[in-house]
Amino acid sequence: MTGFVSFFRRLEGPQTVGRGRAFWSLFAVVLLVALAYPLFSDGYTVGNTVYFFVWVFIALSLCLIWGYGGSLSFGQTAFFGIGGYAYGVLTLNFGSAYGFTLVALVVAVAIAALFAVLLGYFMFFGRIAGVFLGIVTLAVTLMLERFMAQTAGPEWHIGSARLNGFNGMSAMPPLTIPWPGEPIVLSADIGLYYFVLGLLVVVYLALRILMNSSFGNVIVAIRENPERAEMLGYDIRKYQLITFVIGAALAGISGVLYTVWGQYITPSSMGMTAAALPLIWVAVGGRSDLTSTVVGTLVVLAAFQALTIYGSQYALVFMGVLLVLTVLIAPNGLVLGLMHWLGRLAVRFKQRAG
Amino acid sequence: MDIATHVFSALYQFGDAFAFLVLSACGLAVIFGMMGVINLAHGEFIMCGAYVTAATVHAGLPLPLGILAGTIVSALVGVLVELAVIRHLYDRPLDTIVATWGLSLIATQGTLIMVGSTMAGVGTPFGSFQVGDYSYSIYRIVLFCSALGVLAALYALFNWTRFGVLARATIQVPHMAAALGVDTRLIYSLTFACGAGLAGLAGGLYAPTMTLVPTMGATFIMEAFVTVVIGGADVFLGTAPAGGLLAIVKSGMTSWQGQLFGQIGLLVAVIIVVRVLPKGISGFVLRERT
Numbered sequence: 001m002t003g004f005v006s007f008f009r010r011l012e013g014p015q016t017v018g019r020g021r022a023f024w025s026l027f028a029v030v031l032l033v034a035l036a037y038p039l040f041s042d043g044y045t046v047g048n049t050v051y052f053f054v055w056v057f058i059a060l061s062l063c064l065i066w067g068y069g070g071s072l073s074f075g076q077t078a079f080f081g082i083g084g085y086a087y088g089v090l091t092l093n094f095g096s097a098y099g100f101t102l103v104a105l106v107v108a109v110a111i112a113a114l115f116a117v118l119l120g121y122f123m124f125f126g127r128i129a130g131v132f133l134g135i136v137t138l139a140v141t142l143m144l145e146r147f148m149a150q151t152a153g154p155e156w157h158i159g160s161a162r163l164n165g166f167n168g169m170s171a172m173p174p175l176t177i178p179w180p181g182e183p184i185v186l187s188a189d190i191g192l193y194y195f196v197l198g199l200l201v202v203v204y205l206a207l208r209i210l211m212n213s214s215f216g217n218v219i220v221a222i223r224e225n226p227e228r229a230e231m232l233g234y235d236i237r238k239y240q241l242i243t244f245v246i247g248a249a250l251a252g253i254s255g256v257l258y259t260v261w262g263q264y265i266t267p268s269s270m271g272m273t274a275a276a277l278p279l280i281w282v283a284v285g286g287r288s289d290l291t292s293t294v295v296g297t298l299v300v301l302a303a304f305q306a307l308t309i310y311g312s313q314y315a316l317v318f319m320g321v322l323l324v325l326t327v328l329i330a331p332n333g334l335v336l337g338l339m340h341w342l343g344r345l346a347v348r349f350k351q352r353a354g
Numbered sequence: 355m356d357i358a359t360h361v362f363s364a365l366y367q368f369g370d371a372f373a374f375l376v377l378s379a380c381g382l383a384v385i386f387g388m389m390g391v392i393n394l395a396h397g398e399f400i401m402c403g404a405y406v407t408a409a410t411v412h413a414g415l416p417l418p419l420g421i422l423a424g425t426i427v428s429a430l431v432g433v434l435v436e437l438a439v440i441r442h443l444y445d446r447p448l449d450t451i452v453a454t455w456g457l458s459l460i461a462t463q464g465t466l467i468m469v470g471s472t473m474a475g476v477g478t479p480f481g482s483f484q485v486g487d488y489s490y491s492i493y494r495i496v497l498f499c500s501a502l503g504v505l506a507a508l509y510a511l512f513n514w515t516r517f518g519v520l521a522r523a524t525i526q527v528p529h530m531a532a533a534l535g536v537d538t539r540l541i542y543s544l545t546f547a548c549g550a551g552l553a554g555l556a557g558g559l560y561a562p563t564m565t566l567v568p569t570m571g572a573t574f575i576m577e578a579f580v581t582v583v584i585g586g587a588d589v590f591l592g593t594a595p596a597g598g599l600l601a602i603v604k605s606g607m608t609s610w611q612g613q614l615f616g617q618i619g620l621l622v623a624v625i626i627v628v629r630v631l632p633k634g635i636s637g638f639v640l641r642e643r644t
Contacts, residue, residue: 324457
């Protein structure tokens with residue numbers, strides 16, 4: 001029983017911002033609002049919100065690898081694409097009966113993670129770090145994009161699923177939960193919304209626990225000083241590899257959910273621009289904290305979409321400017337800075353009251 | 355077809371791949387080797403060089419002058435970028451990558467908005483010649499010679515000129531160089547401009563051979579990165595041999611299975627080399643020396 005309690009005590013700790021009754025009440029309020037939100041909105045807007053949520057997973061993966069682990073991976077979109085394509089190939093081959101779509105989700109994420117094990121082994125056990133890690137991962141994702149873009153001919157198929165080159169795959173079945181009587185189809189509005197929201201909350205809380213556990217502390221120690229962590233007896237290569245694989249799985253989840261949401265996946269989801277976007281969300285939000293990553297991603301995505309309405313060409317320029325300015329002026333991220341400021345304000349308020 | 359034409363064909367393809375790898379990588383390698391900064395906007399400097407070259411050629415200048423103009427404009431843009439962004443980030447190498455990526459997004463999208471989705475190209479000069487059953491472009495030979503020329507010029511620049519000596523001193527022990535009166539900030543600016551100019555040169559040289567689109571930098575950037583990763587921090591001990599090695603892999607795989615497999619071969623070569631030689635070829639060579 002005490003083990004159980006201490007497990008959940010790790011929901012707050014040194015590696016995550018936000019603790020105490022105030023934070024968790026706010027969390028509960030936000031969660032309640034999120035749960036009630038579809039009741040006050042139409043299907044299209046809810047579907048759009050699902051789209052935002054889908055991207056949060058890949059942002060969290062980058063937050064984990066880059067923000068906590070200190071190794072900058074540009075290639076999260078590679079795992080995104082692998083997850084998406086794997087889901088497409090699996091479901092187009094085996095259909096959606098008997099809840100197979102859920103199996104396909106798990107298998108697709110596992111394939112992305114397996115690929116990360118392979119790539120991560122060569123990278124971390126070759127002890128490449130810093131800028132080289134970014135370059136190799138970027139090269140991998142660009143390569144995958146080029147590979148998928150040239151699979152246009154009918155000879156490129158896996159089972160009965162055509163890869164379709166630059167146009168990508170489409171018409172995958174939506175997620176289906178087997179249910180006695182009628183299976184529940186999670187189409188891209190309210191059904192999928194609750195599924196993704198639930199998954200997001202679980203992943204967020206699980207990552208909080210993970211980062212405040214001894215594993216998370218070691219990861220942060222490696223970020224701060226790899227040599228010292230190694231001198232203390234930790235095999236940093238293993239820790240980095242595990243972080244990388246967890247991150248890849250998260251990016252894979254993002255890819256699968258994206259494919260489920262739009263029922264298509266194209267090679268450009270692994271291209272240069274696609275790879276840059278998660279970086280912007282995470283950098284602007286605040287890469288070294290889970291909460292600020294989630295908030296930052298949602299805010300930047302919403303802003304990006306609002307800008308796109310006025311001119312999608314300028315929206316990307318604006319994103320680039322935002323990224324450069326964030327790096328120059330607020331390297332820890334805007335949302336994280338705001339949260340720290342609020343925290344200090346609260347402390348001062350408390351002191352004055354006491 | 356006899357053996358000689360086969361050998362010539364293989365050599366030609368090797369030279370073509372070598373020129374592409376070395377020309378696209380040397381600007382990146384100079385900046386990385388000297389400053390430890392990876393310039394993700396490298397492809398956009400190449401694009402800038404190509405666009406300026408094409409624009410000046412359309413305006414009536416001969417191609418060599420156009421290429422020169424492309425090089426100079428890229429170098430000037432490089433100075434601006436260094437002053438505005440890179441200068442503030444020298445102690446945060448990972449953040450430079452992120453910032454230059456932002457710049458790359460701005461440049462690609464900005465070009466798309468201002469110039470449009472494509473620009474009229476420049477015809478490939480010099481025509482072609484015939485060996486055996488195949489015809490070869492003379493311009494590709496020119497490119498190969500240019501790659502060798504660029505390597506030689508860089509060698510001369512960094513070994514025989516005052517700037518080269520100061521630059522190498524600045525890389526080795528920046529504080530010491532600064533204490534001895536070297537304006538290290540100026541050296542960094544000039545080095546960055548040099549790298550950007552080399553990127554512009556690559557763009558200008560390749561402008562006649564490809565379609566000019568805002569995303570053309572991406573064609574170069576993977577090859578450039580791969581060469582620099584394998585080569586390591588030294589231009590001469592790294593980039594040149596890495597270019598040679600990768601050119602063999604690329605031209606071999608390309609003639610065996612097609613262009614895509616040439617690129618996959620590059621990627622596999624990189625992953626294997628970083629596993630065996632984490633500091634690249636130059637790191638390996640220098641370790642043997644000490």
